Amino acid sequence: AQTVTQSQPEMSVQEAETVTLSCTYDTSENNYYLFWYKQPPSRQMILVIRQEAYKQQNATENRFSVNFQKAAKSFSLKISDSQLGDTAMYFCAFMKPVNYGGSQGNLIFGKGTKLSVKP
Amino acid sequence: DGGITQSPKYLFRKEGQNVTLSCEQNLNHDAMYWYRQDPGQGLRLIYYSQIVNDFQKGDIAEGYSVSREKKESFPLTVTSAQKNPTAFYLCASSISVSQNQQFFGPGTRLTVL
Numbered sequence: 001a002q003t004v005t006q007s008q009p010e011m012s013v014q015e016a017e018t019v020t021l022s023c024t025y026d027t028s029e030n031n032y033y034l035f036w037y038k039q040p041p042s043r044q045m046i047l048v049i050r051q052e053a054y055k056q057q058n059a060t061e062n063r064f065s066v067n068f069q070k071a072a073k074s075f076s077l078k079i080s081d082s083q084l085g086d087t088a089m090y091f092c093a094f095m096k097p098v099n100y101g102g103s104q105g106n107l108i109f110g111k112g113t114k115l116s117v118k119p
Numbered sequence: 120d121g122g123i124t125q126s127p128k129y130l131f132r133k134e135g136q137n138v139t140l141s142c143e144q145n146l147n148h149d150a151m152y153w154y155r156q157d158p159g160q161g162l163r164l165i166y167y168s169q170i171v172n173d174f175q176k177g178d179i180a181e182g183y184s185v186s187r188e189k190k191e192s193f194p195l196t197v198t199s200a201q202k203n204p205t206a207f208y209l210c211a212s213s214i215s216v217s218q219n220q221q222f223f224g225p226g227t228r229l230t231v232l
Contacts, residue, residue, distance in 0.1 A: 109161025
């Protein structure tokens with residue numbers, strides 16, 4: 001069974017600085033998807049960034065980028081120029097492609113990292 | 120505006136009662152999902168539906184039931200058989216199960232008194 005581990009329950013960063021959130025996962029699959037979701041105090045889940053495992057290039061979305069290390073099964077999120085609005089819970093998630101058995105389209109989440117951006 | 124709505128935002132239930140959480144989407148998505156979130160935990164899949172009149176159990180389906188009579192609606196019933204129903208419930212949808220991006224609703228907080 002796939003598992004996702006986020007080893008940092010809480011982190012803090014000063015505004016305008018850079019922070020990296022860690023995520024490791026366990027799977028025997030070769031093809032899959034990885035995601036980072038943000039959950040602010042409103043509790044709305046917002047997709048931050050996604051990565052297809054077959055792509056070697058790391059995904060980037062404005063100030064957010066990932067470091068995807070497939071062999072190490074690591075998927076960290078880097079937030080540059082941190083802003084107060086980045087304060088939220090961040091969840092790493094894994095998804096098997098359809099037709100690989102089990103719950104299709106099932107997102108498997110880590111327990112989250114609570115990020116606080118301080119002024 | 121296109122999106123996913125969940126109602127109510129807060130719900131209180133007495134022990135032994137069934138309660139139904141609403142989820143509606145106007146994104147014309149085929150696939151819909153229900154997740155449960157407990158404090159300090161990530162989300163766990165309860166049920167999902169790939170298409171109208173079809174649904175499948177997720178990882179924690181015991182004590183829950185769903186229906187999918189319309190494309191835009193996927194209500195979740197929390198039955199009295201669910202031993203620990205107090206949690207935050209999130210509904211999501213995607214164009215299809217094969218499309219990996221899921222969009223989430225704002226959630227419903229259920230508290231059993």
